[in-house]
Each structure stands twice: as structure tokens, then as C-alpha cells.
Amino acid sequence: MRARTAAALAAGTFLGTGAAAVAAGRWAAGAALPARRSGAPVPAGFEGPPLTVHAVGDARIALTRSLATLRPGVYGVRGRSGHAQAGPVLPDESARAEAHVVLRRLLTADGDLPHTGSTVRLTPQLHTGDPQSALGIDFSDVDVPGELGALPAWFVPGDRRTWVLAVHGLGTTRELVLNLLPFLRKQRLPVLAPAYRGDAGAPGRAPRRPGGPEWHDLDAAVRYAVRHGARRVVLLGWSSGATMALRTACESPLRERIAGLVLDSPVLDPAAALRALAAAHHVPRALLPLAARAAGGEAENAAQQPVVEPSHLRVPTLLVHGPDDTVADWDGSRALAEARPARVTLHTVPHAPHSAMWNADPDGYEQTLGRFLTPLM
Secondary structure (H helix, E strand, O other), rough: OOOHHHHHHHHHOOOOOHHHHHHHHHHHHHHOOOOOOOOOOOOOOOOOOOEEEEEEEOOOOEEOOOOOOOOOOOOEEEEEOEEEEEEEEEOOOOOOOOEEEEEEEEEEEEEOOOOOOOEEEEEEOOOOHHHHHHHHOOOOOEEEEOOOOEEEEEEEEOOOOOOEEEEEEOOOHHHHHOOHHHHHHHOOOOOEEEEEOOOOOOOOOOOOOOOOOHHHHHHHHHHHHHHHHOEEEEEEEOOOOHHHEHHHHHHHHHHHOOOOOOEOOOOOOOOHHHHHHHOOOOOOOHHHHHHHHHHHHOOOOOOOOOOHHHHHOOOOOEOOOOOOOOOHHHHHHHHHHOOOOOOOEEOOOOOOOOOOHHHHOHHHHHHHHHHHHHHOO
């Protein structure tokens, strides 16, 4: 809090001083997109607010009533002692005047169960670990040669010649891919889940804004897949990972090998997303424009340019998004779908926060994804 206050005062006093404005902007951008670490908690904007555990038992967990705890679907429950999974909201048989409590099904837990009185957060990341430890799915650790060095990746084999390249967004880890891995495995699709610059074990620094050069790392993963037997690839990305997929499909030298795109909660307006994340981290309002400019590393008007021109999108695209996303602009997704109706199918998911379209409706998401993937396999 002291750092935020000092930065706000510095910006207010010296806003006309270029050096002070740059320093304040960099601080704000760093607060919006903190560096990722292996096993690090997902930053605000990708998870819900802090919640109190009121009771645990009988495969149920009672949480503070809020918009987050009333959302449909399944979510991870992250606390200091471990990571659990919360299923659908249960009928509150005890609707006994405890209007401040919501009961959800408690599915599994990694580590100790949350205890009464502890603080937890709901997150789209359902699992922790790797495909084998989390799901019992065989996989290989492989290295993808990237422009900055070797990029660690998980490879799950499959019978088909079309591979799925699944890429997480900024602030998350490859563990988010585990949500969809059982479904993709049932389709017998090989899956490659690469890390990219700034991830644990990967070279380079984490990107300071979505839509930057990190797409080159996904392009390197396309080259790796083609060299190792993929006839075609489908790029599946969440959040800024969807932005990477979009840029790769439009700009990669191997774009003719890209059969389709699945864009989940895509960040199509990086400056607006950064402002939303900064606000979620309680960055003072006066610093939000400076955060976008500092992260973009360019003039603010240039940072407002679209990630790609809609006319450049030439492959079948499934766009999964919803109006309750407060990070990635829902209007931008609708505009992209309207601009390219012959290429883009928009699957709307209500009541889903950012990067949690699958969580809100796993069955509906997988049915839609299956219909999209079938002709591309």
C-alpha cells in the first residue's frame, strides 16, 4: 500500500517530468502483470476475490456468498495449505438464515483440505502438477527450439496427424491446459503444451503486455510439431495465449499448416486488458494510462491498434467468450466474429470470468469444441 501511495504521489507531483512518468508507468505495469514463477498463485483478474471458508465436510465446502461463489461450474480452490476443486453450487438445505454462505461440492484436494476460517480464492486452474501427477496421463517433457533458447513443453501422444498446440496466458502456467487434456486425449489428438519466454524454465523475460513478440515462441512450437510428424496443427489459446495463436495464424511462415484456431477469452485490446488488470491490483486510477504506455513500450495510440486485422484471419476459428469477462473485451470478440462470419464461430458463455469459459460449462464447452475439431482432425 505504501508503494502504491508513493507512486501515485510521484505521478501527481511530477507528471510533467518524463522520467517520473516513465518510472510510475513501469511500476504500474509491473503490478498489473507480475513475473510468473513455477507454482506461483494466479494474479488478480484471473481468479476471484479472497473468500472465507465457513465449513468443510461431507464432500462440501461452505464459502462466503459472493458473485464468484455463486457462479455455475467447477473451479480450483487455492489456499495456503493446498489446492482443491469446487464443483457446482449445492441446494442450501441449511438455508437456515445463513444467507452469507454458499455450499459447493468439494471434489478433490492436492495437499491439505481448506480448514474453517482459512482464506481461499477461486481460480480457473483446476489441477496442479503435470499430466501424469495430476491426471494419470502419460506424457514426455520435450524442448522446443525457440529464438531465445530451448522452451520446455509437455507432449501427450495421440494417433492423429493433426496436433493441438495449447498455450496458456500471461500470469498463468501450463497447468491451465490440464483442464482440457482429458477431453483432447479422448479425441486421440496429440497435444503439445509449450512454455514461452518468462515461464519457469524458459529463457527471456516475461512479456510486459499481451500481443507482443511472445507469439514467436508459439511459432517455434508449430515448427517443432511439423518436424515431428504433425501434418496440420490447431492452435488453442487462453487469454493472451489466444492472442499469440491469432498472431501466429496470421503471420507465421508455416501458417498454411495451421488448420484452425480456438480462442478462449482472447485479449484483442491489450491496453484495455492491462488497465483492467492494473485496476484489479489496486493501481491508482491516475496511473492506469501510464501502465498501458509503459507495458506497450510505444506511443499510446499505437498500443490501441488491433492485434491483427480481421481480414488477415483465414482459418476456421472457434471463439469462446462471454459478457462477464472483465479483463478481455467482450465487445472486441463480437466485433471480430461479425467481421469474419464465414471464418469465426462465436460460442457465448454467460456467467464466466476471464479464462474460465470451460469452468462455467464444461459439457457445453467440450461439445462445441468437439464439433469444431471433428472436420479438422
